[in-house]
Amino acid sequence: MDADTSAPAGENLPTNGGAKVDAASEAADEAAGKDSFLLVLKNGTSHAATDYWLADGYLEYVGPDRTRSHVPLEALDLQKTVVENSRRGLPFVLRSAP
DSSP: OOOOOSSOTTOOOOOOTTHHHHHHHHHHHHHHOTTSEEEEBTTSOEEEESEEEEETTEEEEEOTTSOEEEEEGGGBOHHHHHHHHHHTTOOOOOOSOO
């Protein structure tokens, strides 16, 4: 019989529904450091940003390497972005100027 005996019954770890975001956050943390904002997108990816602002329906941002980029505002997962930045001690507030 091929029974899995790696964990006694009832001692399995709970599943983590946010694992994809956590993994993306950890990767961005390593690349950017804890002082950068994380922009979490609805597709589960994230981008590190040292600064960000709204402009013409886009979230413009400056990456840790000082390059400027943007994502459509509707692609941003605002709730996850706020939560992830809160965990990092960074308040994420949408604003119209850098």
